[in-house]
Amino acid sequence: MLKSLQIEPEKCTGCLQCELACSYQAEGVFNPAISRIKVFTFHEEGRFVPYTCTQCEEAWCMHACPVEAIVLNPETGAKEVKADVCVGCKVCTIACPFGTVNYQQSTGVVYKCDLCGGDPECAKACPTEAITWVDADHTGLERMRAHAAGSGTGGAG
Amino acid sequence: MSWTRNVMRVNLTEGTIGNEPLNMEWAMEYLGQRGLATRYLMEEIDPKCDALGPENKLIMVTGPLTGTMASTGGRYSVVTKSPLTGTVACSNSGGFLGAEIKSAGWDMIIFEGKSPRPVYLYVEDEQAELVPAEPLWGKSVWETDEWLHKHHQDPLLRIAAVGRAAEQGNLYAAIVNDLHRAAGRSGVGTVMASKHLKAVAVRGTRGVGNLRDPQAFMKAVSAGKKVLAENEVTGAGLPQYGTQVLMNVINESGAMPTRNMREVQFEGAAEISGEAMHEPRKTDGKANLVTNAACYGCTIACGRISRMDQRHFSIKTSPKYWGASGGLEYEAAWALGSDTGIKDMEALTYANFLCNEDGIDPISFGSTVAAAMELYEEGVLTDKDTDGIKLKFGSAEALCKVAELTARGEGFGRILGMGSKRMCEKYGRPELSMTVKGQEFPAYDPRGIQGMGLGYATSNRGACHLRGYSVSSEILGAPEKTDPLSTEGKPALMKSVQDAAAVVDSTGLCAFTTFAWTLDDIAPQVDAACEGGWTSEKLLEVGERVWNLERQFNLAAGFTAKDDTLPPRMLKEAAPTGPAKGRVSDLHKMLPEYYKLRGWSEDGVPTAETRNRLGL
Ligand code: SF4
Ligand code: SF4
Numbered sequence: 001m002l003k004s005l006q007i008e009p010e011k012c013t014g015c016l017q018c019e020l021a022c023s024y025q026a027e028g029v030f031n032p033a034i035s036r037i038k039v040f041t042f043h044e045e046g047r048f049v050p051y052t053c054t055q056c057e058e059a060w061c062m063h064a065c066p067v068e069a070i071v072l073n074p075e076t077g078a079k080e081v082k083a084d085v086c087v088g089c090k091v092c093t094i095a096c097p098f099g100t101v102n103y104q105q106s107t108g109v110v111y112k113c114d115l116c117g118g119d120p121e122c123a124k125a126c127p128t129e130a131i132t133w134v135d136a137d138h139t140g141l142e143r144m145r146a147h148a149a150g151s152g153t154g155g156a157g
Numbered sequence: 158m159s160w161t162r163n164v165m166r167v168n169l170t171e172g173t174i175g176n177e178p179l180n181m182e183w184a185m186e187y188l189g190q191r192g193l194a195t196r197y198l199m200e201e202i203d204p205k206c207d208a209l210g211p212e213n214k215l216i217m218v219t220g221p222l223t224g225t226m227a228s229t230g231g232r233y234s235v236v237t238k239s240p241l242t243g244t245v246a247c248s249n250s251g252g253f254l255g256a257e258i259k260s261a262g263w264d265m266i267i268f269e270g271k272s273p274r275p276v277y278l279y280v281e282d283e284q285a286e287l288v289p290a291e292p293l294w295g296k297s298v299w300e301t302d303e304w305l306h307k308h309h310q311d312p313l314l315r316i317a318a319v320g321r322a323a324e325q326g327n328l329y330a331a332i333v334n335d336l337h338r339a340a341g342r343s344g345v346g347t348v349m350a351s352k353h354l355k356a357v358a359v360r361g362t363r364g365v366g367n368l369r370d371p372q373a374f375m376k377a378v379s380a381g382k383k384v385l386a387e388n389e390v391t392g393a394g395l396p397q398y399g400t401q402v403l404m405n406v407i408n409e410s411g412a413m414p415t416r417n418m419r420e421v422q423f424e425g426a427a428e429i430s431g432e433a434m435h436e437p438r439k440t441d442g443k444a445n446l447v448t449n450a451a452c453y454g455c456t457i458a459c460g461r462i463s464r465m466d467q468r469h470f471s472i473k474t475s476p477k478y479w480g481a482s483g484g485l486e487y488e489a490a491w492a493l494g495s496d497t498g499i500k501d502m503e504a505l506t507y508a509n510f511l512c513n514e515d516g517i518d519p520i521s522f523g524s525t526v527a528a529a530m531e532l533y534e535e536g537v538l539t540d541k542d543t544d545g546i547k548l549k550f551g552s553a554e555a556l557c558k559v560a561e562l563t564a565r566g567e568g569f570g571r572i573l574g575m576g577s578k579r580m581c582e583k584y585g586r587p588e589l590s591m592t593v594k595g596q597e598f599p600a601y602d603p604r605g606i607q608g609m610g611l612g613y614a615t616s617n618r619g620a621c622h623l624r625g626y627s628v629s630s631e632i633l634g635a636p637e638k639t640d641p642l643s644t645e646g647k648p649a650l651m652k653s654v655q656d657a658a659a660v661v662d663s664t665g666l667c668a669f670t671t672f673a674w675t676l677d678d679i680a681p682q683v684d685a686a687c688e689g690g691w692t693s694e695k696l697l698e699v700g701e702r703v704w705n706l707e708r709q710f711n712l713a714a715g716f717t718a719k720d721d722t723l724p725p726r727m728l729k730e731a732a733p734t735g736p737a738k739g740r741v742s743d744l745h746k747m748l749p750e751y752y753k754l755r756g757w758s759e760d761g762v763p764t765a766e767t768r769n770r771l772g773l
Contacts, residue, residue, distance in 0.1 A: 015451035016453055024226060024375075029363075031366075032364075033313075043336065046464065
C-alpha cells in the first residue's frame with residue numbers, strides 16, 4: 001500500500017521539529033535553511049502552514065529535467081533527485097508549480113523531499129500530528145471524519 | 158560538542174567586529190548561556206560600573222543545546238548589568254533568534270562600548286557588519302522589524318530590537334525578538350539602547366550539528382519529547398491554556414497579588430484566565446485566543462496568539478492592532494490585570510500588544526502602574542502628575558492610556574518608566590513599592606506561598622519567579638507536594654530549585670520543561686550533545702556554581718545581606734482572605750537556614766570553603 005504525507009495546518013504550532021528532523025535526516029545537521037519541508041507563518045492570521053512536495057503523479061519537475069536526474073521510486077512514489085546526475089540547471093525549480101524543488105548553492109544541485117525512503121522523519125517528529133503518514137488513497141479520511149461527526153447530530157435542535 | 162566555539166566581539170565605540178575562540182575551560186564549568194556569559198561578564202566589567210555607561214557590556218548568548226532538535230532548544234539569553242536593579246541581569250527569550258545566531262556559527266555576541274550614532278548589527282553566517290540605524294531610531298520594535306525585513310529583502314531574517322521606551326530610558330525596557338518574544342526583565346533593552354544599538358538581524362544557514370554522539374542524542378531527544386507529551390502540565394495544560402493555566406489555581410490558593418499586593422485574591426481572575434481566552438466574547442462572539450504557538454523546536458507550545466475585538470474602545474480606530482499577535486501569558490495577565498484590579502481582558506491584551514510593540518516588561522510595567530494607582534488613591538499623585546489620567550484601580554481606560562505613554566516614553570509614561578521603586582521614592586512613599594532590589598514582584602504572593610518569599614529575597618536579579626520556582630512543589634505538587642503555608646524545608650527546596658533553574662537556563666532549554674523534566678531527563682541530552690561527561694549531579698553543581706557566581710557579582714556591586722528582604726507589606730500586613738488569611742511572609746524563619754545550606758556566612762557571603770568547592 002502506497003502512503004502519503006497528510007498535512008493538517010490547523011494543528012501546527014510552528015515548532016519546526018519537522019524541519020529539524022528533515023534536515024538532520026537528509027544532511028546530518030539541524031538546519032531549517034535546507035529543510036525539504038517548510039513551515040510558513042502567517043502572523044497576522046495566527047496560522048502556521050507546513051508545506052512540502054506532494055509527489056505529483058505526472059511530476060512537472062521530473063518531466064522538465066533534461067538529464068533525467070529526477071526519477072520515480074516505485075516503492076514509495078517519491079520523485080527523487082539523483083545528485084550525481086543533476087547538472088544544477090534549475091529547470092525543475094521553474095517547472096514545479098509549488099516551489100518545492102530548490103537549488104542549493106553549496107552543492108550545486110537541487111534538492112527536494114524524497115519521503116525519507118518511505119519512513120518520513122517529519123511525520124515522526126511532529127508533536128501535534130499536523131503531519132501524518134497515511135494511506136495514499138485516503139488522505140481526506142480524517143477531514144471527512146471530522147465533517148461527518150458534525151453532520152447528522154442536529155436532531156433535537 | 159555542540160558549541161560552535163566562536164565568539165563575536167563587537168566594539169561599538171570603535172565600530173569594529175572581531176572573532177575569538179570560546180573559552181572552553183569556562184564552557185566546561187558553566188556550560189553556556191546564563192552561566193557562561195555571567196563568567197565572561199564577571200571577568201570583563203567592574204560590577205560597580207554604571208549600567209548605562211559604555212563600560213557595561215551586553216552579551217547575547219546561546220547554550221550548547223540551542224539550535225538542536227532538543228525540545229525547546231531554541232533559547233538565548235541577554236546578560237549584562239541591570240540598570241533597574243544594579244545586580245547582574247540575565248533575561249532569557251524563546252522565539253527563533255537564538256537558534257539563528259547559533260546556526261550562523263556563533264555561541265555568543267559580546268557588545269562593548271557605545272556607538273557614537275545609532276546602529277544595528279547585521280549578521281549573515283560568518284559575515285557581520287554594523288549598519289547606520291538613523292532611519293530606525295524613534296521607531297517601535299514592530300516598525301523596526303518590518304523595515305529590516307524589507308530593507309534586506311529577506312523574509313527569513315530573525316530580528317531582535319528595542320523600541321521607543323528603551324531609547325527614552327525606561328528602566329525595564331525589553332529586547333523583543335520575533336515580534337513578541339522578549340528578553341523581558343531587568344532592563345536589558347535599556348542597556349542595549351544606551352549603547353545606541355537598535356537591533357540585531359541574523360540569518361544563519363549553517364545549521365547546528367557537531368554532536369558528540371548523534372545516535373544517543375536523537376534517542377535522548379525522543380525520550381524527552383515523550384515525557385513532555387505525557388505530562389499533564391507540559392502535554393495538556395500549557396498547550397491549551399498557556400501559562401495562564403495558573404490564573405485560577407493561584408487565585409484559589411490565595412496567592413494572587415491584587416491591587417498593588419494589598420490583597421491576595423482577585424474577584425475578576427476567572428474573567429482574565431486562560432479558560433476565558435477560549436470563550437466566545439459577549440461583544441463579537443469570537444474568542445480572544447486564535448491559536449497556541451511554539452518557539453523554535455518546542456513540543457510544548459505554550460505561546461498565545463490572540464486577536465482583539467476590533468470594536469474595543471482601545472483599538473476601534475487603530476487597524477494595526479486588528480490582526481493576531483502575541484497574547485496574554487500569566488505574568489502579563491496578572492500584572493496588567495489583577496495587580497491593577499482590571500478585568501477587561503481586551504484592555505489587558507491591548508496593553509500586552511503595546512509592551513511587545515515597544516519592548517517593555519509587562520510585569521514591571523503592570524506593578525509600577527499598580528503602585529501609581531495606590532499613590533493616586535492616596536492623593537499623592539494627582540491629575541496634574543498623570544497628564545489628567547484618572548489612575549484608579551480597575552480603570553481599563555487608564556491602563557490603556559498609560560500603556561501608550563509608557564511604551565512611547567512620553568509624558569507621565571516617563572515617570573512610570575522609572576519603575577516602582579524610584580517612582581515611589583520620588584513621591585516619598587518607598588514602602589508602596591512592591592520590589593526586591595528594585596525589581597517588581599511576579600505573580601505569586603509570598604504570604605500565600607512561603608517558599609517564594611525566600612526565593613524573591615535571595616534572587617540574584619531581584620524579585621523573580623524564574624530564579625527559583627518552588628510553586629511547582631508548593632502548589633502543583635511536583636515533584637513532591639509541600640505545604641505552601643509552612644516554612645519548613647523551604648530553604649532546602651528553594652536552594653535546589655534555584656540551582657536547577659540556573660543550569661537549565663545555561664543549556665539552551667526552556668524553564669517550562671521543568672514542569673515535567675528533572676535533571677535526569679536533561680542530562681542525557683546534554684551529555685550526548687557535548688563532551689564533558691554530563692550527569693545530573695554534575696549539572697546541579699554547575700547550577701550551584703552559577704548561583705554563587707551571580708551572588709559574587711552582586712556582592713562586588715555593593716549588595717549585602719540587608720538587601721535580601723521583602724517590602725514591609727509582605728512582612729507586616731497579613732493576607733486578608735483565602736487559605737493564607739492572617740499570614741505574613743515568615744522570611745526571617747527561612748533566611749538563616751538558607752545561608753547555612755548555601756555555605757554562606759551569616760552575612761550572606763560565600764565562605765572560602767564554598768568558593769573552593771565550586772572552583773570560584
Ligand atoms: S513539527 Fe508539526 S507542529 Fe511542528 S512545525 Fe512541523 S508540522 Fe507544525
Ligand atoms: S514552553 Fe513556551 S516559552 Fe518555552 S520554548 Fe515552548 S513555547 Fe517557548
